[in-house]
Amino acid sequence: MPKINIPQRQLTIEVKAGSNLMNSLLxxxxxxxxxxxxxGVCSMCRVKVTGEVVAPANYEAEALKRNKCEPDxxxxxxxxxxxxxxxATKYW
Ligand code: FES
Known part of the structure; x- marks a missing residue:
């Protein structure tokens, strides 16, 4: 099972492969x-992700750009x- 590491909280959680990241964090x-x-329209759920993830689909890339998100x-x-x-996020 994949692990999500959250260094700011000194926390690591294991999730089922294919789990949605936001739902797993919640x-x-x-x-x-x-x-x-x-x-996928508000961009408020943005997080910095390190590791292997699929590249953003066009609509996500457009939302990231429209909302001036950082490259990572x-x-x-x-x-x-x-x-x-x-x-990681700015508010944890
Ligand atoms: S929750 Fe709105 S874009 Fe992810």
Whole structure:
């Protein structure tokens, strides 16, 4: 099972392969900002992700650009976790 490492919280969680990153973080009790509830439009759920993740789809890339996200930020609601990753945000 893949692991999500959250260094800011000194926490590592194991998730089922293919789990949604935002939902996994929420289920672990971590706050994740959102106003679109995972529809991929608000960009509030952005996190810095290190590790292997699929490249953003066009609509995610457009949302990241439109909302002036950093190059290493991704929308956590749009990521499926298939291998170990590290995640950080500005507000944890
Ligand atoms: S929750 Fe809105 S873009 Fe992810």
């Amino acid at each position: 289920e672990a009790g971590l706050p994740v900002a959102s106003s679109c509830h995972g529809d 930020e991704r929308l956590s609601c749009q990521i499926e976790v298939h291998s170990d990753v590290s995640v």
